[in-house]
Amino acid sequence: MEKNNIFEDRPITMNGSNNLLQIQEHMYILDNVEKPNVFRNMFPYSEVPKIPFNDRTVPHNMPKEIWITDTTFRDGQQSRAPYTTEQIVSIYDELHRLGGPNGMIRASEFFLYSKKDRDAVYQCMERGYAFPEVTSWIRASKEDFKLVREIGMKETGILVSCSDYHIFLKLKMNRKQAMEHYLNVIRECLEEGISPRCHLEDITRADIYGYVVPFCLELMKLQEEYGLPVKVRACDTMGYGVNFPGAVIPRSVPGIVYALHTHGGVPGECMEWHGHNDFYKAVVNSTTAWLYGCCGVNASLFGIGERTGNTPLEAMVFEYAQLKGDLNGMDTTVITELAQYYEKEIGYEIPPRTPFAGKNFNVTRAGIHADGLLKNEEIYNVFDTEKFLNRPVSCALSDTSGLAGIAHWLHAYFHLDAAKQVDKNSGIVKAMKQWVDEEYANGRVTVLTDEEILACLDKVCAAQGITDVKAAL
Numbered sequence: 452m453e454k455n456n457i458f459e460d461r462p463i464t465m466n467g468s469n470n471l472l473q474i475q476e477h478m479y480i481l482d483n484v485e486k487p488n489v490f491r492n493m494f495p496y497s498e499v500p501k502i503p504f505n506d507r508t509v510p511h512n513m514p515k516e517i518w519i520t521d522t523t524f525r526d527g528q529q530s531r532a533p534y535t536t537e538q539i540v541s542i543y544d545e546l547h548r549l550g551g552p553n554g555m556i557r558a559s560e561f562f563l564y565s566k567k568d569r570d571a572v573y574q575c576m577e578r579g580y581a582f583p584e585v586t587s588w589i590r591a592s593k594e595d596f597k598l599v600r601e602i603g604m605k606e607t608g609i610l611v612s613c614s615d616y617h618i619f620l621k622l623k624m625n626r627k628q629a630m631e632h633y634l635n636v637i638r639e640c641l642e643e644g645i646s647p648r649c650h651l652e653d654i655t656r657a658d659i660y661g662y663v664v665p666f667c668l669e670l671m672k673l674q675e676e677y678g679l680p681v682k683v684r685a686c687d688t689m690g691y692g693v694n695f696p697g698a699v700i701p702r703s704v705p706g707i708v709y710a711l712h713t714h715g716g717v718p719g720e721c722m723e724w725h726g727h728n729d730f731y732k733a734v735v736n737s738t739t740a741w742l743y744g745c746c747g748v749n750a751s752l753f754g755i756g757e758r759t760g761n762t763p764l765e766a767m768v769f770e771y772a773q774l775k776g777d778l779n780g781m782d783t784t785v786i787t788e789l790a791q792y793y794e795k796e797i798g799y800e801i802p803p804r805t806p807f808a809g810k811n812f813n814v815t816r817a818g819i820h821a822d823g824l825l826k827n828e829e830i831y832n833v834f835d836t837e838k839f840l841n842r843p844v845s846c847a848l849s850d851t852s853g854l855a856g857i858a859h860w861l862h863a864y865f866h867l868d869a870a871k872q873v874d875k876n877s878g879i880v881k882a883m884k885q886w887v888d889e890e891y892a893n894g895r896v897t898v899l900t901d902e903e904i905l906a907c908l909d910k911v912c913a914a915q916g917i918t919d920v921k922a923a924l
Contacts, residue, residue, distance in 0.1 A: 482661030483627040487615030506697040509709040512744040514719040521559040527751040539571035551780030554582030591636040606646040614653035641677040648682040655691040667715030690729030694739040708743040723747035728759040848899040850891035882911040
């Protein structure tokens, strides 16, 4: 007998979030198109990409627990000279400290291709830390799966590109062939007792409901069959994702996360967002993924990664604190120590205006700002940077610093308490201001160095018969 009701065979389940019965309205099956859908209306290669809207919005759904995962030793090594084994182990130790006792940095992924990489993996695993868990990134082959198992890893990342750009134009397959290939590889991984982390590369140019959701439904079947977690990492490989409510998929981050969770059946704890910064949206897109149901955000220290880089790990530390109201045990002073390690031991110069880590992050040059800092540092400092980053707010001296800037520099450099605040009208400050003015009157265009300022201070104090500089201040 012909069925009249299209919903007749579809199960009714209880929604744990709103405690209402619900029915699955659509069944998403693979759309095995003959020609690739490259969304040319959104991505006209000879023009700037478009951001269309249909005003279909999805609800916020931030999980109770959210966390950070790290790709410093994988994606972070694809745009710079490789780290040495010793550097990897040292950075891993610091990530453990930064993540704190509650394991806010949940995992860190490693290459296994070279002996150097494997040596680093063994040494990091010997540390015995529960977090970050040491995971890998390998080629999709039986030999590599066996290597992961021999090393003793419980999880590995596998590349499963999901846009037609990759499926048709790179792999030279159609969607059905690609899906079957990926599922066979993932099954082989599960057969080895290893939990696969499926990297859905280029998801922001993929057919979400014609390919990605049907693929995720198959992944969740494998998870149930083998009783091992199958994780899904949504990779915004080209940085096309946007956080705007009502934007059209595949560019909509809320829409992608909603589709993976609600229609693809992927639990929030099995979902990660991996963003790139091509359009300056890596941080906001990662935060948006949290807000709409993704438990994990994948990031790299100081945003170091391919092209424009990845989501900066340190940024997500402070995004978490702003969303949750606390740091959940994270030690943010480690960020400063890591920045110093990168510059002194690795020789990597962090761009000076980089938030939280750059040399000029909490340094002001304008005299009017320095005057405000002298009165109350909250006026021009984002938070207590001395408490959270071991970095007191400071001033760089130039021709615009004025008396207040010099006074604040002295106050910060000598770590004077509030009761001994330097008077901007003191004889020492006025004499130093005269020297600063002369420097720039003679054609100087660069900021004064600490060494130059200290030399000037010594001369000024000597001329005034002062032997104890700090006491005189």
